[in-house]
Amino acid sequence: MKIYDCIIIGAGPAGITATVYLARKRIDFLVITKDIGGQAAISGDIENYTGYQFITGPELSAKFEEHMRNYSFDLKEQEEASIVVKRDDGVIAVKTDKGEYQARSAIIASGKKPKELNVPGEKEFKNKGVSYCATCDGPLFAGKDVAIIGGGNSALDAGLQLIRIAKRVFIINNTPKLGGDSVMREQIESSKVATVLNNSKVAAIFGDNFVLGIKVDKEGKEETLAVQGVFVEAGLIPNTDFISIVEKNAFKEINVNGHNETNVPGIFAAGDVTNVPEKQIVIAAGEGAKAALSTFKYLMQNR
Numbered sequence: 001m002k003i004y005d006c007i008i009i010g011a012g013p014a015g016i017t018a019t020v021y022l023a024r025k026r027i028d029f030l031v032i033t034k035d036i037g038g039q040a041a042i043s044g045d046i047e048n049y050t051g052y053q054f055i056t057g058p059e060l061s062a063k064f065e066e067h068m069r070n071y072s073f074d075l076k077e078q079e080e081a082s083i084v085v086k087r088d089d090g091v092i093a094v095k096t097d098k099g100e101y102q103a104r105s106a107i108i109a110s111g112k113k114p115k116e117l118n119v120p121g122e123k124e125f126k127n128k129g130v131s132y133c134a135t136c137d138g139p140l141f142a143g144k145d146v147a148i149i150g151g152g153n154s155a156l157d158a159g160l161q162l163i164r165i166a167k168r169v170f171i172i173n174n175t176p177k178l179g180g181d182s183v184m185r186e187q188i189e190s191s192k193v194a195t196v197l198n199n200s201k202v203a204a205i206f207g208d209n210f211v212l213g214i215k216v217d218k219e220g221k222e223e224t225l226a227v228q229g230v231f232v233e234a235g236l237i238p239n240t241d242f243i244s245i246v247e248k249n250a251f252k253e254i255n256v257n258g259h260n261e262t263n264v265p266g267i268f269a270a271g272d273v274t275n276v277p278e279k280q281i282v283i284a285a286g287e288g289a290k291a292a293l294s295t296f297k298y299l300m301q302n303r
């Protein structure tokens with residue numbers, strides 16, 4: 001079996017930037033990814049990526065992808081890494097749902113995924129009114145009433161998209177007030193379409209073939225809200241279940257040092273999947289660049 005110099009897992013901002021940097025070093029590498037763009041592709045309006053005062057998530061991801069595809073490297077799309085091991089001979093083996101690959105080094109850039117609520121009705125109505133992506137599914141709820149579950153930046157981002165589309169937007173937030181960036185919060189709080197329910201949590205989602213409403217527990221009192229859409233924006237968890245050989249923190253994020261090295265020589269990590277504070281596109285991209293340069297140095301020193 002071929003042994004690549006490196007395998008990159010994930011093609012969000014971190015993995016794509018690592019790809020551009022490794023390609024420019026003329027390294028023989030493979031990218032394995034479930035999708036291209038990652039969370040950036042489902043972000044709404046982006047106003048904090050340097051060089052663009054305003055760009056949408058799908059537009060920025062398309063630019064990232066175009067840049068990446070200018071270079072020559074092997075790519076396995078719609079493929080999911082299921083296990084990563086390091087053999088006694090130092091080779092890193094990656095098993096996926098479709099095959100097995102080997103390399104002398106690896107960059108883990110698998111990012112994060114939405115946390116589920118684990119309430120009755122959530123699984124049953126997934127894709128039947130329950131969504132984890134306002135950018136993807138928001139337009140399906142034009143003129144309808146929807147609920148967003150969460151109170152941080154992801155919930156605000158979803159709120160800003162949905163107040164332009166839906167008739168009414170309820171934000172169910174389980175803390176005393178909304179968190180997130182004040183610029184976004186002010187826009188939500190001043191919107192006539194949005195109603196924020198603080199100190200509230202969803203107890204159940206109900207419907208027939210499609211969502212008809214939610215039961216909300218507001219400080220011990222149960223209330224029913226008739227909504228046709230439920231957008232779960234309750235935080236994110238790192239995609240790290242497939243890799244147990246590296247050290248992780250209490251949040252299941254991969255611990256890296258300033259050079260993006262994990263505790264396993266030859267395995268690097270970058271972006272939201274790591275313990276690096278602040279989860280942002282510009283940070284993930286910068287970390288991807290650093291991880292690629294550290295990988296290049298490692299490969300040169302371990303020929």
Ligand SMILES: Cc1cc2nc3c(=O)[nH]c(=O)nc-3n(C[C@H](O)[C@H](O)[C@H](O)COP(=O)(O)OP(=O)(O)OC[C@H]3O[C@@H](n4cnc5c(N)ncnc54)[C@H](O)[C@@H]3O)c2cc1C
Nearest residue numbers: 010011012013014034035038039081111112271272280281
């Ligand atoms: C709704 C929303 C709005 C946001 N808005 C902003 C914003 O305005 N500005 C900003 O800077 N940031 C924003 N963010 C955060 C930003 O999108 C993330 O910080 C950034 O995308 C992280 O990049 P990443 O490459 O580390 O991970 P991700 O973007 O999560 O990409 C991970 C990649 O890994 C792949 N993958 C995962 N598991 C596997 C596996 N087992 N095998 C193979 N591939 C795998 C995924 O398919 C994906 O391609 C937003 C996020 C969300 C969800």
